Amino acid sequence: MPGTGPRGRPAGQLVAEIVLATTDQIDGMADLVARIPADADTPEENLAHLARQFLAAFTQPQVLQLRRLVIANADTFPELGANWYEQGFERVLATLAATFQRLADHGQLQTDEPLPAANHFSGLLLWIPVNKAMFHGSPQHTEAELDHYATAGIRTFLAAYR
């Protein structure tokens, strides 16, 4: 059921405002994944570095809180959730896919389906720490654990896509 938020604003409006306020964060993440050079001597190191930054960005406490807020309200306000998914989540994945296409064009990755590759990159890295945070109500990882998720995830990604 729609409720009311602080100062009597409808909860839907409140959620919409919070989602809008994170546009800068999403821009930042899209910039992050667009920035990988395709002509580097060390593509594996660059991707490992991206993996660690990607994990850091998506496991920030306020990003996880926003994620829970949108999910919790998605059946009541499906358009809001859909909008967040398309303008946030999918935009970052599309930018990552464009980066992977660029790397593939330069022979630094092997894929003729860059969007599934971007989906796999994200899922390999984020599935465990994001779920842990979602179900426990707060982030559960240490920095060392994020390092470990990044190392394991990128090893699997490179084994499949290099």
Place this chain on the structure above:
Amino acid sequence: MPGTGPRGRPAGQLVAEIVLATTDQIDGMADLVARIPADADTPEENLAHLARQFLAAFTQPQVLQLRRLVIANADTFPELGANWYEQGFERVLATLAATFQRLADHGQLQTDEPLPAANHFSGLLLWIPVNKAMFHGSPQHTEAELDHYATAGIRTFLAAYR
């Protein structure tokens, strides 16, 4: 804030009852991932079949609804979410890891870290369809799309772990 559910039961109790009621489903998923034979002539086909069943099980509308319910209440009732995570999510992953260890012992997979392999298997398959459902408020996939997620996910998994 804790609220009340139908018939005046505290929302926490209601969520706890729903989580308990899904024990059978979790048993079913654990059975599913334990059932892969390690001496088959066609390990790749078996894993592809498991991938498709795994996707079907975790994208059932009622499983996704329960998932949203637990996530939405996780900051108010963190013990409940933690319990669901450990008894549900982690139990299935531990069973899958035991299966991968068995396959590795028989030379059908290459991994000396079966739990990260199980995490990767799950993340490759579930990250996109589960997120889509979470943010849109309902499942968004067709059966053909689940087939496609399974095919793409298992191809990447086998490229890394075979």
